Amino acid sequence: AKKQGRNNYQWFDPKLDESTSRTLKIRHALKAGIEHKQFELHYQPQFDLANNEIIGCEALVRWNHPTMGMISPVEFISIAEDTGQIVTLGRWILRRACKDFAELRNRMLSDATVSVNISAIQLLRQEFVGDVETALKESKLPARCLVLEMTESVLVESPQLVSRKLSELEDLGVHVALDDFGTGYSSLSYLKDLAVDWVKIDRSFIQELTHDSQNAAITERIISMAHHLKLQVLAEGVETSAQRDYLRRANCDAMQGFLMAKPMPKPALIEFINDYQAD
Numbered sequence: 001a002k003k004q005g006r007n008n009y010q011w012f013d014p015k016l017d018e019s020t021s022r023t024l025k026i027r028h029a030l031k032a033g034i035e036h037k038q039f040e041l042h043y044q045p046q047f048d049l050a051n052n053e054i055i056g057c058e059a060l061v062r063w064n065h066p067t068m069g070m071i072s073p074v075e076f077i078s079i080a081e082d083t084g085q086i087v088t089l090g091r092w093i094l095r096r097a098c099k100d101f102a103e104l105r106n107r108m109l110s111d112a113t114v115s116v117n118i119s120a121i122q123l124l125r126q127e128f129v130g131d132v133e134t135a136l137k138e139s140k141l142p143a144r145c146l147v148l149e150m151t152e153s154v155l156v157e158s159p160q161l162v163s164r165k166l167s168e169l170e171d172l173g174v175h176v177a178l179d180d181f182g183t184g185y186s187s188l189s190y191l192k193d194l195a196v197d198w199v200k201i202d203r204s205f206i207q208e209l210t211h212d213s214q215n216a217a218i219t220e221r222i223i224s225m226a227h228h229l230k231l232q233v234l235a236e237g238v239e240t241s242a243q244r245d246y247l248r249r250a251n252c253d254a255m256q257g258f259l260m261a262k263p264m265p266k267p268a269l270i271e272f273i274n275d276y277q278a279d
């Protein structure tokens, strides 16, 4: 009973277990966390599979709580979504990522990008596109350097509204990536009418790539269909050189994963970029 249902059924669960009290603790701590800026962004580099160049990085939020220590976004993002606090937190993440990357990008290729995860709740808010515009203006980051990552569930839930939002974002010049692709309702067919630029194949497919031929077949299909639709494909969670070689042969465009680099604070990323040789 970890999931926070709409009707809060866990209140009536006789086993008010450890995970529930932790959820409550996090829920309470979020407000102060946001007020006192206990969050920071780490950045994981992304690579072109053909030439190994760094093509950008993904911003991943971290919460360093004064007493609970590091709390994973896997734990607190869904809670922040439940309470609506993701709106404030998400706005901060977007602004910080744009600001950081405006400084970072002159160390990279001129069209390198920063990818920012966006919750459905944020995207569906009326002021979202305006928030993106503000973040770009404030940071002077060119719009083409920003990629917004969202999961496919949002497309299924409110297709018309989302379709309109995506065209507005396209008009701004920012790019959109569909995150965790393959895990949900995955139909590439409805992507053809949407202003989406990238598909990110979920780590669960990449993990099995070199062991499970069915998984490999699905991955290859996703790549070739995406290319037909003029979408680029990034594989996430690449951990072995066998996986990387497979993806390269399958014509996947880009990759991200522990094989190349873990998410890291901005100063470490600068060091990584300085030491990195694509060859």
Ligand code: C2E
Residues within 6 Å of the ligand: 044, 059, 060, 061, 072, 073, 074, 077, 090, 093, 116, 117, 118, 119, 179, 180, 236, 237, 238, 239, 256, 257, 258, 259, 263
């Ligand atoms: P995601 O967007 O799918 O992010 C990828 C996750 O996979 C990250 O976990 C990253 O650290 C991890 N990862 C990357 N490469 C590898 C690899 O080779 N092996 C393994 N085992 N893991 C790898 P992280 O940072 O813990 O984030 C987890 C999830 O939390 C994200 O999944 C995303 O859904 C959410 N999240 C993180 N930051 C944000 C944010 O700023 N905003 C929102 N709305 N959600 C966020």
Ligand code: CA
Residues within 6 Å of the ligand: 058, 117, 149, 179
């Ligand atoms: Ca992501």
Ligand code: CA
Residues within 6 Å of the ligand: 179, 180, 200, 202, 236
């Ligand atoms: Ca993902």
Ligand code: CA
Residues within 6 Å of the ligand: 180, 202, 203
């Ligand atoms: Ca994922």
